[in-house]
Amino acid sequence: MNNEMRIDMLRGMMRIRAFEEKIQELYLAGYIPGSMHLSTGQEAIPVGCCMCLREGDYLMSSHRGHGHVLAKGGEYKYMMAELYGKKTGYSRGKGGSMHFAHVAIGVLGTNGIVGGGIPIAAGVGFASKYLESDRVVVCFFGDGAAETGAFHEGLNFAAVLQVPVIYIIENNQYAISVPRKLSDRLEDLSVRAAAYGMPGETVDGNDVVAVYDAAKRAVERARAGGGPALIECKTYRWHGHHAGEPRDGLVYRKQEEIDSWKEKCPIRRLKTQLLEEQVVTEADIDAMQRGFQQELEEAVAFANESPYPDESDLLRDVYIAEE
Amino acid sequence: MRQISLREALNESLRYNLQHDERVFCWGEDIGVLGGAFGVTAGLIDEFGPMRIIDTPLSEIAIVGAGIGAALGGLRPVVEIMYIDFTPGCMDMIVNQMAKIHYMFGGQCRVPMVLRIVTGAMGENAAQHSQSFYSFFVHVPGLIVVTPSTPYDAKGLLNTSIASDNPVIFVEHKRTVNIKGEVPEDHYTIPFGKAEVKREGTDITLVATQALMHDALKVAEDLEKEHVSIEVIDPRTLKPFDKETIFQSVEKTGRLIVADEGWIHCGMASEISALVAEEMITYLDGPIVRVGTPDSPCPFSPPLEKAYIPGEEEIREAIKKLI
Numbered sequence: 001m002n003n004e005m006r007i008d009m010l011r012g013m014m015r016i017r018a019f020e021e022k023i024q025e026l027y028l029a030g031y032i033p034g035s036m037h038l039s040t041g042q043e044a045i046p047v048g049c050c051m052c053l054r055e056g057d058y059l060m061s062s063h064r065g066h067g068h069v070l071a072k073g074g075e076y077k078y079m080m081a082e083l084y085g086k087k088t089g090y091s092r093g094k095g096g097s098m099h100f101a102h103v104a105i106g107v108l109g110t111n112g113i114v115g116g117g118i119p120i121a122a123g124v125g126f127a128s129k130y131l132e133s134d135r136v137v138v139c140f141f142g143d144g145a146a147e148t149g150a151f152h153e154g155l156n157f158a159a160v161l162q163v164p165v166i167y168i169i170e171n172n173q174y175a176i177s178v179p180r181k182l183s184d185r186l187e188d189l190s191v192r193a194a195a196y197g198m199p200g201e202t203v204d205g206n207d208v209v210a211v212y213d214a215a216k217r218a219v220e221r222a223r224a225g226g227g228p229a230l231i232e233c234k235t236y237r238w239h240g241h242h243a244g245e246p247r248d249g250l251v252y253r254k255q256e257e258i259d260s261w262k263e264k265c266p267i268r269r270l271k272t273q274l275l276e277e278q279v280v281t282e283a284d285i286d287a288m289q290r291g292f293q294q295e296l297e298e299a300v301a302f303a304n305e306s307p308y309p310d311e312s313d314l315l316r317d318v319y320i321a322e323e
Numbered sequence: 324m325r326q327i328s329l330r331e332a333l334n335e336s337l338r339y340n341l342q343h344d345e346r347v348f349c350w351g352e353d354i355g356v357l358g359g360a361f362g363v364t365a366g367l368i369d370e371f372g373p374m375r376i377i378d379t380p381l382s383e384i385a386i387v388g389a390g391i392g393a394a395l396g397g398l399r400p401v402v403e404i405m406y407i408d409f410t411p412g413c414m415d416m417i418v419n420q421m422a423k424i425h426y427m428f429g430g431q432c433r434v435p436m437v438l439r440i441v442t443g444a445m446g447e448n449a450a451q452h453s454q455s456f457y458s459f460f461v462h463v464p465g466l467i468v469v470t471p472s473t474p475y476d477a478k479g480l481l482n483t484s485i486a487s488d489n490p491v492i493f494v495e496h497k498r499t500v501n502i503k504g505e506v507p508e509d510h511y512t513i514p515f516g517k518a519e520v521k522r523e524g525t526d527i528t529l530v531a532t533q534a535l536m537h538d539a540l541k542v543a544e545d546l547e548k549e550h551v552s553i554e555v556i557d558p559r560t561l562k563p564f565d566k567e568t569i570f571q572s573v574e575k576t577g578r579l580i581v582a583d584e585g586w587i588h589c590g591m592a593s594e595i596s597a598l599v600a601e602e603m604i605t606y607l608d609g610p611i612v613r614v615g616t617p618d619s620p621c622p623f624s625p626p627l628e629k630a631y632i633p634g635e636e637e638i639r640e641a642i643k644k645l646i
Contacts, residue, residue, distance in 0.1 A: 089429075091428045092430065094429045095429065099427040100428075101429075101432055103428075103432060108392075108395050109428055111420075112419075113419050113420070116416075116420055119391075119392070120389065120420060121392060122388070122392060123388065123389030123391055123392020123393040123396065124396040126389060126392065126396070126398075127392065127396020127397050130348065130374070130398060131396070150385075150388065150415070153383075154384070154385055154389070156380060156382065157380060157389055160379075160380055317430035319425075319465070319467075320425065320433065320487075320489050322489070
């Protein structure tokens with residue numbers, strides 16, 4: 001792995017972290033309506049996976065999807081505007097945090113229904129195969145989604161169709177408050193891949209290079225017509241299930257546990273390495289961080305200045321006019 | 324003109340669309356070699372091959388979900404769920420995904436997909452293979468719901484459905500698949516939201532869907548001898564719904580009966596009655612009478628099933644209440 005790529009990885013993760021921290025602050029201050037789910041601590045997974053993708057590739061995501069959209073090329077300002085419920089947002093203010101899509105960069109949607117994107121991704125992969133394109137699909141979801149019927153049916157059908165879909169489990173240890181040990185009897189969720197006749201592997205989801213290596217193998221295989229794969233990335237969400245959750249997740253988790261995972265912060269890990277190897281300097285990192293802060297201020301201003309949808313937009317896009 | 328069955332009319336529409344649009348494909352349980360549980364897809368696999376006529380695993384979530392994905396990926400899927408009774412298992416895909424994707428992503432994504440389902444009670448199939456709850460789908464904004472009763476309407480409306488960029492629920496009633504009628508060999512379409520007066524009359528407006536439309540015509544013919552003139556209207560699509568044609572008829576007759584095989588409570592017959600009550604009550608000379616299935620599951624035993632299924636007898640009783 002060359003240094004340039006590792007710097008890109010660091011930048012990508014910092015870009016997500018800066019966004020999540022900023023919107024958390026804005027949410028708690030009452031500027032962002034509704035509800036949203038933060039991916040702070042899980043940044044290595046979208047960055048490691050999306051660095052294996054080409055522009056035309058597809059991405060489907062979950063309710064915890066800000067990082068995925070950003071890693072695929074989403075811009076702060078249109079995301080911020082969407083979070084504010086403004087007409088200039090990616091989904092014209094109709095979707096909010098759980099329903100980002102940006103078709104132009106291949107983001108076919110985040111999803112408010114846990115596991116909802118899994119069978120859909122199989123179909124997107126089918127379209128790619130049917131049209132003889134070499135576009136692959138990456139589908140992100142959490143460990144909770146791995147317990148749904150949609151997971152079983154979606155992975156099985158993807159395998160039967162031999163479509164180019166890479167399923168990524170972001171195992172952050174909890175389905176809202178329910179810990180892994182109450183959800184199934186498995187140590188590694190990736191063993192389920194064998195049940196569908198596809199390759200599966202489990203990686204350290206806080207090691208961006210490990211995520212990248214695993215995703216690259218799966219993407220190359222899928223692009224060459226080798227069919228779907230399942231990758232489990234073990235990680236941890238630093239905050240509660242949703243922004244503003246009472247005691248920020250401490251109702252069902254211990255502070256020591258959270259602290260121990262913060263020790264494994266994917267950003268600090270790569271940053272330390274790059275500093276030690278003198279690939280970057282503290283000044284470089286500060287400059288990156290300042291750049292993100294500046295861009296975020298602009299995004300907030302853009303969101304603030306943008307209009308809300310008109311009341312007449314309420315019924316717009318329920319149906320497409322028939323020709 | 325030549326006469327063909329409703330099943331053959333649907334088959335002809337599928338064949339035409341498969342021939343003329345490479346993006347069209349079909350999948351579902353047993354639609355390939357077997358030709359579908361009701362023979363609608365018979366012979367298509369021989370002509371178009373297993374890449375376009377696809378037998379799927381018994382996975383309704385995946386069948387609908389991956390159909391949605393294929394539509395997002397640029398194809399025009401015609402997906403079959405064998406019985407409407409099996410759709411509750413994939414209701415999330417229909418209600419939360421298929422219906423909403425266009426709206427919640429601000430109009431960016433289209434789901435040009437047809438979901439064909441079989442409805443109706445016939446032949447002692449008991450509680451889980453006899454239902455007609457398509458009013459569930461009419462309830463959900465974003466879905467088109469099509470309910471043809473004749474071979475002519477079936478072919479024209481399926482052509483329109485496949486050409487539509489909206490997600491369509493296409494409902495085929497068991498009791499109508501073998502009914503024959505005049506169908507042109509040439510390609511034609513029938514617009515959504517256009518009811519048809521199937522028989523003109525002056526005394527009573529009888530709105531009837533699918534199999535009950537045929538029962539209504541028979542009763543109307545019989546009563547002509549008794550000098551009762553019944554106007555039979557087939558809505559043909561339940562969403563969009565052509566209320567104007569019905570209003571015009573009610574203005575003329577002053578009496579309304581609505582016959583639909585769904586359960587009466589909160590069903591389509593109730594919805595149509597409410598529309599007329601809300602906007603046309605001053606034209607009514609008597610109560611609106613609803614004909615449908617009673618508030619019970621469909622029983623197995625032949626005499627009980629007979630009591631459950633609405634038909635000519637129930638329509639006659641409804642007419643008696645008004646004259």
